[in-house]
Amino acid sequence: MDVLSDAIAAMRLGRPHSALRDKYAPWGFRFGAVDGAGFHVILRGTAWLLPGETCEDRAPVALGPGDVVFLAHGRGHVLVGELGAEIEDFGPLADGSWPAAPPRRTTGPAPDAVTLCGAYRFDRSRAHPLLADLPDVVHLPARVGAHPALRAVVELLGAELDSPQPGSDTITAALLDTMLLYILRAWWLRERPGDGMHPTSWSAALRDPGVAHALQAMHERPEHPWTVAELGAESGSSRAAFARRFAATVGMPPLTYLTWWRMTKAGKLLREDDLPLRVVAEQAGYATEFAFAKAFKREFGIAPGTYRRSA
Template sequence: MDVLSDAVAAMRTGHPHSRRNDKHAPWGMRFEASNGAGFHVVLRGSAWLIPAEGEPVALGPGDVAFLAHGRGHALASGLDVPLEEVRLDADGRWPEPEPPSRAEGPEPDTVMLCGAYTLDRSRAHPLLTELPEVVHLPARVGAHRSLRAAVELLGEELEESRPGSATIVTSLLDTLLLYILRAWWQDGHRSAKGRPTGWAAALADPAVGAALHAIHGNPAHPWTVEELGARGGLSRAAFARRFTALVGEPPLTYLTWWRMTTAGRLLRADETPLRLVAQRAGYTSEFAFAKAFKREFGVAPGQFRRRVS
């Protein structure tokens, strides 16, 4: 299994939403803090992204900005422009845009794609929690072609509603999120010497990366530290040291955390019998699973399911 895809799937809930924003200068929008994550792509013109913390970021045509932590931010045509509060509808959708006045003219100064994802931060994967306040991916010729293609397709679907657009837009938004994160870890999450850091280093390390893929590929398997280390050709002790240094916790601690995260996702998603949830989380005994789940979540599996349904 793909660790990045798993990390996103573990947190994603509900349906993502997006809208094209055509703006006539001067303009300013303030987004309140939320449980979700958001992105902005400048298709034409320019904008200033003003995060809750840190310096403003100048965005130009083709630039992508992703805000993973939902701390609130603003977008504006200039740093001295008054900001209008933007409130999403009750279901998380964007409010319908008001038609431009005649004084604004037919052509907007700035065209953007803005979107939002709903996340469950109670089981936030460290892959996402280590992201900075703003992930800024400047437009560069030849860089991140898949990301640019997804942006172009999304822009076309949002510009004109056609049969199947609702499903296509949802799929493109999920795809776009993964492309944004992949782009960041591929070329943005590096030390001053150009080496991967954090989880990028963990995934790039042959032994630790192999172990992570094994855990995510089959969390129900009764993995041992020795068996996981053998995947990368390391002794038990050497592997345990390297895994702990790069991931931030010992191998079996991470394995247990991921098993419980997987179980929580299954309980939240459907009516899979508890016996099968326990098996998929690596427990042969439903009683042992329920005990471990309550220790991790503070409630029994059945109560957890009723609470999130």
Template sequence: MDVLSDAIAVMRAGRPHSSRTVERAPWGVRFPASEGAGFHVVLQGSAWLLPPEDAGPVQLGPGDVVFLPHGNGHGLADHPRTPLENFRLEPDGSWPVPHDPGPARGDETLLLCGAYQLDKARAHPLLTDLPPYLHIPVRVGAHDRLRSAVDLLGAELSDPQPGSDAVVPALLDTLLLYLLRTWWLAGRTEAAQGPSGWAGALSDPGIAAALHALHDDPAKPWTVEGLGALAGLSRAAFARRFTTLVGRPPLAYLTWWRMTRAAQLLRTTDTPLRSVAERTGYTSEFAFAKAFKREYGVAPGHYRRAGAALRAG
């Protein structure tokens, strides 16, 4: 598993939802804060994003994509001064059925909007490092794969075919990864002038190699010296650089990742505790249970039962 895929996998907490809607001016929607992440794509026409944290309005044109990774409340409208109506999900958490905008009154905007259910309690720092929103403007010849995912998702939502119920969630997951990859690639340019944060970490060949090794085999008895050798750096230089970019010392990040993976296995599989311990680098169930309780405040068995009860309820 690569780091970006892992970051999404440990936070996923349910099926994503989306809708393709038509709005006719004047229109305005207020999206409340949520526990997940959301996105908007302008397929045709134009719109204004009214960002979180009282930032200034952002004009969106055809093809523009906006991603809100932290679920901040925000608005979307045909004009910054248009009154906003509150948006509500369906009782089951799904996206509302597209409404009829009524007779043509003004300019028409075709939107593709959606939401991901993510558990912020298990947030990977790669995602928490993101700004309140990402605006990816349309550019001819840029972000071809992201555009292809948008086109495929829009087609499935506008004209469902046999298998669409399986295709749409898969396309939404693909879209999320392309959104994050686009941010990461943009971060490479900034990293070349002074790397910082996770964009810098994934763009740094040595640190990225160490991160991929930790994610690929968290059970291995890693040492700072061994990770530094993979990165082509001395022990001290590697530890400093890793801590600066990742936000934690190498072995502290390894421990955190082991516990995060263990929680995911306990939550989503019936893997025996002994196997969970072995797969996360612990030689005994006792040592694993002690480390897990220190991290989560409960024993592994209790954590698993609580998760099962929550899903059943």
């Protein structure tokens, strides 16, 4: 089980949304906060991203052709063609869907900019620390030779949205999931000129062979009664050395993370499956329903049955 893929899968809700839009000057849109994450790709032209919903919250970010920007925590922001342009509010409709992109013009002047935008829905109540570690704005500037896999996915997604064919719905959803993982991989493995890799704490965790191996073991077998000594042995180091390294990179002790992950997986099972509570308890590593229910209520504040009914 890939830890990054597993973390995303545990948080994801519903289907992602995306749209290809032509922009004609002057243009500007205000995106309100969403329960998830959003992205913008500048396929043609230039733009400015203003983090926050009031244009004065933070310094604007200049975006050029090929730039990718990921709003990891779904906070409001503004995207404009030129600073000072009039801004139009843009967001989901009352039923939760997004406004359809207008038909692309086949005659007349070329658009000043072409953007590929979209959003993912996440369960913020169980935000994986791997994503919580991200800044509000992840900016991946276009550079020659940088992130070739991400560029390839962007090109495929743009082509699919520009000219839908049979099977486009499934292809688009798969490409959006793939693009999300490539964005995250590109950020965590990014390079800074002059000092090489500049890892975040989770990047350091995923790059540390011992910590990464222990994380993978917990994700593959959350039901196993792991001990710190056993996880240390899995990682090839002593109990004390492993515990220090794990806490320093992941941000919490090994067994604290294990409990959090077990409860996150259990919550997803309760939301999406009709498995008996006994089976959910076993898959979460608890010998009895009572022990599981007690741990679940301590983590979520409600009993598993109540959580399932509310979900």
